Amino acid sequence: CCIVAFLVLTESKLKNWTIKYGSEDKVKQIMNHYRTFVSKNKIFQEFQKAYIEFQQVCDEYKKDGGINRAEGDQIDKFIKEIGDRWKGTSTELRCVQSLLEEVLQHWQRWNTILPEFEAYIVTAYEMLKQSDDEQAEFFADISAWKEKYVMLSDTVAFLMATCDQNVGQELNARMDIIINNWEQLFGFVEKYMHSGDISRNRKEYQKGLEKLDAWLRHVEEVLNLSQKVESESMRSILEKLMTFHGEVGAMEDLFKGVSRKFQQLVPELNAADIEEMMFVLKKEKENLVIVRSLIPTKIQLYHHVLTQLEALDSGEQEILS
Secondary structure: OHHHHHHHHHHHHHHHHOOOEOOHHHHHHHHHHHHHHHHHOOHHHHHHHHHHHHHHHHHHHHHHOOOOHHHHHHHHHHHHHHHHHHHHHHHHHHHHHHHHHHHHHHHHHHHHHHHHHHHHHHHHHHHOOOOHHHHHHHHHHHHHHHHHHHHHHHHHHHHHHHEOHHHHHHHHHHHHHHHHHHHHHHHHHHHHHHHHHHHHHHHHHHHHHHHHHHHHHHHHHHHOOOOOOOHHHHHHHHHHHHHHHHHHHHHHHHHHHHHHHHHHHHHHOOHHHHHHHHHHHHHHHHHHHHHHHHHHHHHHHHHHHHHHHHHHHHHHHHHHO
């Protein structure tokens, strides 16, 4: 039966794809084979089509083939077995695609972070020969590199769990070198992490605040424009307002991020700095609330006026014609 051959072929392919994987190139090859077989051949659609036809043929045979009840029950049982097998196989096929994509993502992450991290380790050990001030400046972002180290460790753990023994051993050997170098380095420079975090939080706070402030000033400028009552001018302002309306959510998230950075900085700030920064944040919050409420109101107003102008323009054209 063709549908059985179809199912057996698919199950055979599936066994070749549910294995311990090799190098990144090998995984890419498997993914290409998968896509060729499953996507280009439209396996899911074609099987469903063939299964429906198979059911129809069986139903006709039971009706006109002169078979008894027991034989009809056997046919029904066979149809159900094929359907159940395909249900399991199709589920596994979809899981394989997700797994292959995830494995490739981890290979790409490994191949991106590893050389960057190895180069950093070399430079970092050279920096240990420099003065304390130079080291403090260089290792100010040591927390970020610690995060990359954790990401690298998680990535290699995933790859070792999904790859074959030879590839796993190569990855493990490479990671062992990274672990030894990092742990020794971190023991020397951990003291810079706190001051580095403070510096990074200050920069991120300032950068976020400047971005928010620039956006608010731009919005306020547009909201306060005195425009000629002309279709083209009104349409231009309306487009800008629609853009601002779509950006409000992102700006609110930005404000929340800036507020979190401020909270992280509070233990390191004096009372005067805290008071000043709280005042700035309070004003920016108020301005954000104001423009958030004004934008939709202005959009409605400009849209109404523009509709009226377009109606007048249309009437003038009819009179002139």
